[in-house]
Amino acid sequence: MDQVSFLLVDDLEENLLSLEALLRREGLNLLKARSGDQALELLLEHDVALALIDVQMPGLNGFELAELMRGNERTRRVPIIFVTAGNTADSRWRFQGYEAGAVDFIQKPIEPDVLRSKAEVFFELFRQRQQIAEQRDELQKQAEALKEADRRKDEFLATLAHELRNPLAPLRNGLDILQRNPAGENSGEIRNMMDRQLVHLVRLIDDLLDVSRVSQGKIELRRDTVRIDGIIRSAIESSRPLIDAGGHELMVDLAEASLWVDGDQIRLSQAIGNLLNNAAKYTPRGGQISIVAAAEGQQAIVRVTDNGVGIPENMKAKVFQLFTQIDDHLNRAQGGLGIGLALVNQLVEMHGGTVDAHSSGPGTGSTFTIRLPLVSAPQIITTSEPQTIELSSFRSLRVLVVDDNPIIADTLGMMLEDIGHQFEAVHDGREALDAAMDYGPDVILLDIGLPGMDGYEVCRAFRSQARFQNTPIIAQTGWGQERDKELASEAGFNFHLTKPVPLGQLQKVFADLA
Template sequence: MGANDKVNILLVDDQPARLLTYQSVLSELGQNLVCAHSGLEALDKLMHEEFAVVLLDVSMPGMDGFEAARLIHDHPRFEKTPIIFVTGVHVTDLDRLKGYKAGAVDYVSIPVVPEILRSKVAVLVELYCKRRELLELNRNLGQANERLAEANTTLQAEKTRELEALNATLQRANAELERANRSLQSEVAERARAERALKEADRHKDEFLAMLAHELRNPLAPMLNAVQLMRMKPATDQQLSWSRDVIERQLAHLTRLVDDLLDVARITRGRINLSREPIELGTLVARAVEIVQPLIQERGHQFTTEIPDGTLRVNADPLRLTQALGNVLGNAAKYTERQGHISLSVRRQGTEIDIRVRDNGIGIPAEVLPRIFDLFTRLDRRSDHPHSGLGIGLALVRRLLQMHDGTISAHSEGTGRGSEFVIRLPMLPETTQSVNGRQPATTADAPPVRRRILVADDNADALQTLATVLELSGHEVFSAANGSLALECAERHLPEVALLDIGMPLLDGYEVARRIRAQAWGKRITLVALTGWGQESDRRRSQEAGFDSHLVKPLDLGKLTQLLARLPASAPAADEAGGHTLNS
């Protein structure tokens, strides 16, 4: 086998799409790629050809990867053939042990990372080639030894110098092989170090995103509170009112960017769970339009909707599907010049619902269109265009729709010729009852109840603005600038509700909640965590500490108002002192 001869690589998977993926990833190696669609076909290929490495799917119908691997390595010819298992499910240590016993040398998880898969296969191919070279060299050495033996019997004296020269050549060859082996071992070790570094970098990335969201949300909270205060005061100056609206819109935009960034990190790691329920699509569309309406109005667009009469229901997570529709509408509003035209139409197509969002905006270049839903893809922007983004919105939309068994596609005739996004979702049968369709019992609007509320936050601006907003809403408010003062204030004033920041000095919010719950008087207080940490693990930790609710900064005043309205009208006995602020 020459140095430039190609070797065979066997790709075994029952899914043709994955085989095409493996071929695309490994084609750069320049080797012969042989495909098999089952374990039996793979065994047949092995009986007729020799392979440097086998890429074997674990989960195949009929004969799975473990059984195929055992049969391969039971044959004397293939007992040293390296096998890489490919799996799309979480692999436990027991699964790995089972695979290694069956003859595997490595595992690759789906979706595959092309560089990692290519590197692992390249190492095994190189080892195979070196092994073949070594076998060939051994055969050559054996032949040389035979010739030397013959020469030694006939011309021992004359061939002494030749034997010495050949021995020196063999020593040099052995030294070269030893250096090559050391180089290979060093390369394998370096690849292992690189893989560990990648995993560590991924962990640091998640930690950084969580910290970034927390640090961004903390200053957003007092800013949004200040805007709420401005809304509570009459504003006669139109320019001042306009400035307040600009600040509010941009704060909402920044909050959505932070949420999108975290959602992408969660989705790529499979950490988002949907809370699905039957719901009217028209309700979701109305919520999405409500979110984007300020931007549409601010840019002066003409917006039209076409929704058919009748019931169109989907089984969806209302929050996440509204988020997806809002992102698509938001893109149309952002990337359409002022006084543009945007339309949203809904149609029933068999058992699916077809949602189309059209605009006459800047369009999508043909070279960008195939990757418009890839993470961090952004259109080339003119310097005078006022909007920008992180390039994650459409990637998030596609993943959320996939989680709802739906699809999204984009169409555009090119730059400056507008765009159309088509969303398709499975429709619920008309016989399916919708909890959203039931009309709630109507009750007369009740006047807001005056509550006794404790607010604790070490951020002075956040503390003062939120306390002022609550006081202007008619509540009696007590303020504390750290955890120790919050505990003291709770015991002294016995509030009905305590809004506690988590990251306070002296005592953090978790410890304050635990100590309040440990007291007899503290069991009736409604505890609300108010924090910049919003991941699922943070919510679980709040619940374990005794909190009733977990609200993420910046605080949505509407959510807090609803929470206060749901509380019983009676309040625990307390002293009659007015609102106070406790500072360290």
């Protein structure tokens, strides 16, 4: 709470000293001015609880000073007590004083008890006003925090729906295809795809549950003395499909000497794998990712570096917070739920380590560094071979399907072929127009959440070309709220389908178009 300030204004120094002696008390700051001009300067520099102003002063008198105070936003609410040797019983004189802004008058010579009692009232009033202001500010902060939490909750729920629909879409498409033709040519490939998407879906849910368990202290680490290189190899195996899907080059540099830590191999592998996944997601196709392990003093260092989108300065302190995303949702085609880095931070802290992020800014890439305490190597070493995960390739075959997720694009294409149509798939919005010029589609199936150039921009680009002004364009997207449908209509889409798109709904839309 700020110190309470009273302003004493009198052209005679002895009067100021007398007032100061009468009003001196703990917690009270007395400001003194010998003129109206000097008083105005003090009023603009300090918060004043009460001004005691002499009426008769050379130059700017007390009434004129009060009128100037009333004309200034900062000083117009400061209570004024006029101190005067004049006739305070004169009604016209008192009216002039009140009109100038006085709340009271004190007659010279001043009675000490009268002055102290009046000053005490304003002293306490100002204290109460400060307390109310502080309470108001605190309530305002709490309201803003609740508003921000509510906004982040809504954003998280929308993102969760989007991320769950991504694996659900090819699952639904695959099921529809298998139900119509269980022993078809692609049935084995479809089942493998559905299995991988189910694993991805389970991992999303597991990450959510892990964050909740860690936050509540419900995860129990299965500690052992484990080698860092074994943890890293396991993490690479789990992240390799995502790294390869992005066409990234992965450089691995493990320390020559064996580095040992006391920890849960599965959880540490999960933490490092999340860093690799994060690098793969936020690095443009064909990027470079490196992982380095080394010893620095008594710590094992694991450093994951990429040449991806980087981290804005205002986000560096937030990247390890739950549900934090750097880009808006249209650019989060691979953005996940915003829980991966939060989980990394929590798991590393449980192992007595730290993790930090460094980036020189947008477009400069990022470096995440995990530091863990080193321990001595055990006498008996147990190793296990990591399981190799193989990815099936997807073929691209007459409706133009634009989706950055090849699995969704291919399964949609299979559904289209199953109902008698041909398709060609494009995985980048910026390439869609050129592909359409060559392919000449009758219908365009276009995803909204494309990286770089989003679906709204691609649709507007199509509509700007005379050749495609009347071509039916269908939005197929994980963003299915009413506002998303309105935005799609405004951009020029004819239909809006929310992932996963059932075969029956796709059939009905194409029947309507036909």
